[in-house]
Structures are given as structure tokens and as C-alpha cells.
Amino acid sequence: MALSIISPHPASLPDDIHLTEQIDHDEYRGPLVSLTAAGIIRSDQLPPEGKCSIAYSQGQIILRKCRRDETYLRIEQYEDGTARVLVGVQRAVAEVRRDAAIRQQVKARQEAMAMAKKRESMRDPGIDAVRVALHDSPAAFKVGDLCMHVDGHYLEIVEGYGLYGVWMENGRYLDEETNKAFDYKFGYTARELGKGKVFYPAHVLLDAEGETKHLTLVRL
Numbered sequence: 001m002a003l004s005i006i007s008p009h010p011a012s013l014p015d016d017i018h019l020t021e022q023i024d025h026d027e028y029r030g031p032l033v034s035l036t037a038a039g040i041i042r043s044d045q046l047p048p049e050g051k052c053s054i055a056y057s058q059g060q061i062i063l064r065k066c067r068r069d070e071t072y073l074r075i076e077q078y079e080d081g082t083a084r085v086l087v088g089v090q091r092a093v094a095e096v097r098r099d100a101a102i103r104q105q106v107k108a109r110q111e112a113m114a115m116a117k118k119r120e121s122m123r124d125p126g127i128d129a130v131r132v133a134l135h136d137s138p139a140a141f142k143v144g145d146l147c148m149h150v151d152g153h154y155l156e157i158v159e160g161y162g163l164y165g166v167w168m169e170n171g172r173y174l175d176e177e178t179n180k181a182f183d184y185k186f187g188y189t190a191r192e193l194g195k196g197k198v199f200y201p202a203h204v205l206l207d208a209e210g211e212t213k214h215l216t217l218v219r220l
Contacts, residue, residue, distance in 0.1 A: 013038060023101060024068040024094040028085040032077060040085055041075055052077050068094075124173045127165060127184065141188060141205065141213070148206045155190035155205070158197040164189065166199050 013019060017030035017038060028040050035041050047054040055074040057066045066072070072088030089097075141147055145157045163184055171181035187201040207213040 021097065023097045025072065025086045025088045028087070030082060032081055032083045035083055035085055040087070041073070041083075045073065046075060047077055124175070127163060146208045147190065147213075148208060148210050149200070150204045150206060152210075153192060154208070155192055155200070157188055157190050159189040161186065161188055161202065164199050 014030075014034050014037075016034050017028055017040075020027040020029075028035060032046075036043055045054070045056070053074065053076045055062050055066075056072070057069075058071045068086075068088040070088050070090045072086070074086040076084040078084075141157045141161065143157055143160055147155050147157060149155055163186055165182050166185045167180055167182050169181060171183035173182055173184075174180070175182055185199065185201060187199055188205060189197040189199050190205070191197045205213075
């Protein structure tokens, strides 16, 4: 016997029922007794004994996936007494929701592209301005100290812990003279024997015995 489908969207919902509007259906979650009392489903539409879900289309029980229209209904019943109910919507409603979702996606993509372009074209504020804006971290190594890189080779500290401009392919700033990208990073400059100084972030430098020495507090 065909079972008629109750119309979705009751005039009001109790607080224990959560409604989410998807493109082609409305999803209700909440206690089974509340969903029934609100008129979203009927007791004769529940899954038969031994089953946890059931689906209808055109008033008939269906066993395969089908197009979700205003006659679609799916009930998933859980052991804790709650249920998830999917109620299909009319094609016109689904088209409006799909168009709105596409517009939202396009807008989000445009905003992301604009933000990326803004980061690429950001002017260098100057090292003094960046130093004021950032918080210093405690330094452990001093100029002349011997330290070990995490890769195992030894280095000599050339300049103490501070803020340095570092050439980086994905740097946020653009040097006007060389037209090269760079960013500001906290760390040290150090060198291997017979080589020039290089910037190193603090977390890659260990003491001469290979133990962690520079600790930075991080606030989550």
C-alpha cells in the first residue's frame, strides 16, 4: 500500500530538532519522538523491525538511490532514540539553492584570488615597522658560540637572535632594487668553516652536543 509523504517544513520546530537545508533536500536531526510529534514523519513510516533505515519515493518504498524530489523521504533510526530524516524539495527550490551555492562558491574564489593578489603586491613596510609589530622570542646562542645544525654539521653564530630579511621564492614582500621576493624571519645568522654567513631559524640549531637549547614559547 502506498504511503503519502507529509509536507516538509512545519510552521515551527522544537529546540531539540536541527534543520539543515541542502540543495535537493532538507535534513532533520533530533529525537524520534520529537520528529514524529512535529509532523515531519509518521510512526507508520518508520523502518520495520530489524532495520535501521527506510526510503520512499512517490509514496512507495525504494531500495535503490533515486532522484530526490518533493516525494522523497528517507529515515535513519539510531539506537540512542534519535533519527536523521531527509525530505526532498521541489525542483524549483533545488534550482534556487543550487544557484545560490554556485554564487557563494564564485564569490569565495574571487575573494581568495583578490587576497592572494594583495599579498603578492604588498609593499615592504620596513624592518623597523615589522620589528615593532612582532614579539621577540628569548635567544640562547651568543655571537661566536659553536652550535650544531639538525643535519649534523657544526656552525658558528655570526649574528645574534633577531629579525632578518630573508630571500624566499614565496616571500610576502618585493625588494624594489633587485625585484626579488623576501620575508622577515626571526632567527640567527651562522656560518660553516670557510663559508659565508647564512640565515637559520632557531628551531634548526642545537647546541654543540646536539641538544635543544633555544626554546620558544608558543601561545595556542
